[in-house]
Amino acid sequence: MTIRARGLAMRYGAKRVFEGLDLDVEPGGFVLVTGPNGSGKTTLMRLISGLVLPTAGELEVDSDRARLGFLAHEPLVYRELTALENLELYGRLYRVPERRERIGMLLERFDLWDARSERTGSFSRGMLQRLALCRVFLHEPSLLLLDEPFSALDAEGAALLDRELAARRGRSTFLVATHDPERLEPLATGRLAFA
């Protein structure tokens, strides 16, 4: 099991986000996580990524940080740096082989090559999301945690992402939080619904 959770619970002070959560995700699985805003989707992602610890329960994730890709609500890029510089930094930290080539390839794939030397502060939300996707795929992670990856993407951007997900399906394990499960239904191997 790539992800195994038993009785997982998360609480912030008096506020209970969720509890008693069991989850099994096998390698190569593609699990959709649905539910209204504030129901705990993002919290679950942050738990599995290791950014926060659960208040109760067990969680085993068979992945180290080098093989984990996390797409958060924020794009996690520096506004004052260019797209290239941001990806360069992450590329170095993740020890990506043939860094320059991979960065170039991803920027092209997500239609950001022309904007590569612009500061990300001037990017639109759609462009930022596409840059964040470049960041996520840069190091070829085997476990991908995507928190609403289609948000802010226009039709072209969404098509680019569809293509990318379809290409990786089966090779990597996915946990995707989404408001639009029908779109990803064909790829899914499982569903987790938050109340």
Added chain:
Amino acid sequence: MSGYLSDVAALARKDLLLELRGRDTLPAMLLFVASALVIFHFALPSGTGELAGLGLLWVAIVFTALLGLSRAFVAEREQGVLDGLVLAPSDRSAIWLGKAIAAFAFLALAEVVALPLFALFFSSVDGATVAGVVLADVGICAVGVFLAAMSIATRARELLLPVLFLPLAIPLIVGGVGASVTENPGRYLGFLALYDLLFATICWASFEYVVAE
């Protein structure tokens, strides 16, 4: 090992680049230290002697550093990027070290202006003072960046940084002033080196716990 150093280099480079683009912290530090020195002129009644001035130089340095350090993790916090850095496979202490190196560079640049200015306004600055400044800067940046990371995790944020930092800065002031005013600066420089060694080690070893759970 080379991987670790390359991480540190990449992170330090990033911080230097951010300041180059943003250009807000360093000018503020320069202006602050210049204004502080002018204030000190008015704060020292005649007859207090040149040694008092040297003591105040150290006050200026510590508070200028605090000004710069309060901005240390602002970009990471505002744009949530810290999560991205923490999730990277690199050792978390590299985040601290890279930023401390960048902070040292900024502080040193501010002092390149401050020390000649001090010599102009008050009294000349000897080699022991400069050595003291360099050694103290190491301690200030190591501890300051570490505490800055702690403060952004709190509700009070940057407000907490001076409160946390100043007690720890007291030994640095003693070492620095001692190196500047006494006839035996070697002891004080040695003390500063000891402070740097001890605190840099503890910072390096425990930064992991400041940014990750």
Added chain:
Amino acid sequence: MWLRNNALAASAALAAVLLASAIALIAFYVPVDADQGLSQKIFYFHVPIALTAYACFGWGAWKALRHLWKRQEGADLESYVAIHLGVIFGAMTLLTGSIWARASWGVWWAWSSKQLVLFLVLFLFYCAYFMLRFSVEPGPRRANLSAVYALFGVVLIPISFLAIRLAEDFIHPTVFTSNGPQMSGSMFFTFCVSWAAMLATFGALYRLELAGKRIDARMRELRELLA
């Protein structure tokens, strides 16, 4: 067996007995100091309280290390309680020290007393500990930050002591001669009893506060479970 179940009561009883003995010894048994007179007897409170404060901070740092290194359950709370008591004992040290300075030398504060200055620095440091702690939501993050800061404190103690020592070279305070005790047998005995009493008081207060805080935590847990 009884001792185990009633550890809190037992430690409170021990502290009470030792304190009473210490006070009795200080008041009646130990001779009045030839140079400084009656006021010198504050020394028998001041120094043991100071040493106990160091013990509190040391214990707090030890528990902090256990939390970070071994992830020991409850170590964070124990560390917090120890440091909390350390600050109280520290405040008492400053107070008794100030009284002693006033009685001996006529001033309420003496920079020449290295002990006092060190405590002032530590007092500032550990007050900041509370500001830090109360600025973070309860949870693993708060425990980690508090523990790391507590470890910084323990490194700061010897460094500050060195610093204050070194600072005397250029600060040149008016030096008041405070003869560090060349203690006779009865003086040493009284000192030891007083020290034991302060440590026992720390022990009893520590257990008491821990017990209280643990009950609080349980109550909170139960309330949340029922909600």
